[in-house]
Amino acid sequence: MTYRYDQIFDYPYHKLPLVLGESPYEGDRISMHIGEPTVPPPAFVQDAINQNSHLWTKYPHALGTMEYRETVATWMGQRYPSLMGKVDPVTELSACAGSKEALFLSAITAVMRKEKMLKGKKPVVMTPSPAYHVYYGAGLSAGAETIPYGLYKENNFAPDWNSFPKANLERLAIFYLCAPNNPIGSILSKENLQKAIKIARQYDFILAVDECYSELYYDEAPTGSLEAAEELGDHFKNVICYNSLSKRSGAAGLRVGFVAGDAEFMNGFAIMRGYGAPQVPTPLQAAAIALWKDEEHVEKGRAFYQGSLNALGQKIADLPGYIKPEGGFFVWFDAGNNKGDELARKIWKEQGMQVLPGSIMSQKDPITGKLPGANYIRLAAIYEPDKMSEVGRRLRTSVLG
Template sequence: MAESAADKLFDYPYRRLATLLKGLEPGESPILTHVGEPQGAPPAFLSETVTRNAHLWSKYPSPRGTPDYLKAVADWITRRYDLAPGTVDAARHVTTACGTREALFQAGILAAAIKRPQVKGKPLIGMPNPAYHVYYGAAVMGDAEPLPVPAADASTNYLPDYPSLSADVLDRMAIAYLCTPSNPTGGVADLQTLTRNVEAARRHGYILALDECYSEIFNGSEPPAGGFDAVKALGEAGEGALDNILVFNSLSKRSSAPGLRCGFVAGQADLIDKLVMVRGYGGAQIPEPLMAAGAALWRDEDHLVANRALYSGLFDLSDEILGDLPGYTRPTGGFFLWLPVTDSEEAAKRLWVEAGVKVLPGRLMSRPVDTEGHTPGDGFIRIALVHDPETVREMLGRVRRVLLDGLTVTEEG
């Protein structure tokens, strides 16, 4: 019996991790690093704003979002990327998103539906390999063909090189996902890479989906470039400035508020309109008291400075404890360690059994590249640095102890 699209969804990293560790007991008190769930406290004014707007619980929220939330997002984009006023119109170029996961999934299904009448066979959905699993799910449920593009190591700058694919392939592309800073590798696209990707999307008629939910967590004083920097660099203005672009971001990582489920999608106006319709049919809407809190968070930068300093300190700890391990690299952005190991699944099992540390094997985030099932993530594990410094120091010490017992790679890789 042929495997259905619904069956393919069970190829889900956290389900596979549960199977991998089934029956194995943690060797020490558990420290969970397999999920990128920030554990820091959001600003106190979040809950205060929700309480102050409690009268709005009786209202059905708009799929597009309240004018105040949309304006807060558009103003933040304009400040963050130093755009000319009006480049991003809150009423036309922005919609709310319930975090970014749902919107990324829906955008893939939408893009496949738009592209299908234009191509022979199934449209393609481009994704990094390894990648956030939602991209693959969108391809499966959108009845499109997943196109994994290498992005696991320094040979590709930890990012997929879509513009280098053949014209025939790019002409079939419905949407290409580019996560920068990258989950899981921490790779960051520079301005030249971003402009090349925007130009390729416009030349071949596909959507460039820029997943930028880690954009505000970075090393150094200069924030990473984003899709709107590419728009500015290309000198675009007016009606076509955002053509072929959808940018996704949220407050989950930026403001340590994953439970708030407040995000946005911004980009080409008619694509935003279509995405709003998809969300109106089957998307979760953000209650208005939460949108009020989200708007307040987008307008505040003070808590973000403190949040970024926390993550910088955690990576300093990582440098101190793991920095001499072969292949160790401090990520440029995001909060994940992408550590080379001899075998990702064996490392995950041993870290759990011997040290009580739950990590995500890179294999479970990757698509096979040959008939034997090898993936570009086979030699990596992902660790989320999301706990307090004391917990992270303890966790990293345990990781070091286990990896040094036969799991580190050689200097040659």
């Protein structure tokens, strides 16, 4: 007997050893598959936690302290100037224990919202492919028909709205987008974001934009989805964004983030949060406030990842499979037609480097019949430049050898 949860058990890291197998490599092995920051948060985080240790006995508020929410609303206004004074910290913003749980809970909330309009028809959740696996698991867990959509180089890794059946858009409860994108490293243009917002409003679904890599960019700071919505008019209608300190501040273990946007959706989300989500401990919110107020450490982190990406790029930029990332800390390398798994295995066996085959971050695209990540491997550029040069050298040897 299989259950619905069996369909989502295939977590990418469970699949990895099955695809890669064993490696006879005897030298230094390098892990390039994990998407974890390596630049630690500044020391003042610990001071803030210590100064607020008297609050460990208190149950935290489900949506975060007012000070936390006001701090985030101010940060949003500084980062996206057209949002200054525009995000209501009471009705449009909540703390969350990292963006993961908010992304997950949003599918359940959005499905409950859409059910009311569909009068018995099954709601749809659409999730990018390749993608961070949580969106797909969220759609299935919410009991929705969960439909992946492919992201392809030919379309600049943006959704191809014209290819989606109208009948699916009409049942759509929530559509996930990730920008800057994990695993691709692409950024969505303001025009693409606004196109998505207009369609979300036309069909009345929630556009859920995962912006947790928003501060890791290398040329231009990416447009925010709420900024794009505000510019269109109708304020944040149908749009929700997610962010956290995990990548921005290298504080993945702190588990603090925020979700913000459409007040009507946020009302439902707040109800669901009160029941099913972990509150963020108040001393950790205090530490998070200090991090949202400081940009110096963020600039240092960005410069570090830029240095890692540059060092890798210098070794492999002339290879036809190289795609220069615009944001995030991953390189999405094109191994050729359906060759991602094969190259990942080759690199592991010959060079002792574990990279993530794009296939295991993908779900089959029902429109093209393809596994959109099957041509690719993902490398995390999270090490010092010397080590990244070595990574580039090993990758090059396997690609050309």
